[in-house]
Amino acid sequence: MARVTVDDCVQHVSNRFELVILAAKRARQLAKGAEPEVSVDRDKNTVVALREIAESKLNMDDLRRMEETVVEEEVVDEVIRFEIADLAVSDDLADGDAANDLQGEEDDLGLGLDEAEDLGF
Template identity: 45%
Template sequence: MARVTVEDCIVKIPNRFELVMSAAQRTRDISAGAELTVERDNDKNPVVSLREIADETIAIPELKESLIRGSQRMAPARDEAEEAETEEVAADAEENADALADALNVQDDSASLDAAGALAFQDEVEIDDED
């Protein structure tokens, strides 16, 4: 990055940390396909974002708001219809899980019976061999 660009940006955003975070957010926006407000001139996205900040071709308050929205990890509020649908899906999943557990228990019981029968058969064969 050119020192001139960074020095020009410090005038617009005096806090260096805030400048870096804002430029990084704008760089992500550019990478995601946002329209450039300055000529690229063979520069990479971080340099273009700094040039946009320095030239004030983008709204810095909007950029800060975009940074805040991008950093939030809170899920958006759901409406009642979405909550009802989620509860319905959860109930269906629980019923399916119960049915699957019942099926597995039946299979486990038959498997244990098969194993017990095999052991009994093996004991009979060993007894017959001793005679």
């Protein structure tokens, strides 16, 4: 398709406002690396998104499913990062690094262990 128009897209998405939202969200997905459903040639992401809509390759339901998948992946990534951070803290405590750090602060300041803890070291 050499040129895509709003009229081409409105045949597949009845509401122009929904069309704008759909095209914008899809263009963002393409910018983040999503696989296009049509040939890209040298078109910009917005044109590719509109071409996908005009060629009935994309609708709001498809977009919602794609977004749900992305959200699920982000949640999994966040849980993994949290678990890794938790393991790192556990390893530090198990190795006694935290106690050694606290002892070092005590020596540097000339404070007793209880005084260093009271000050937040």
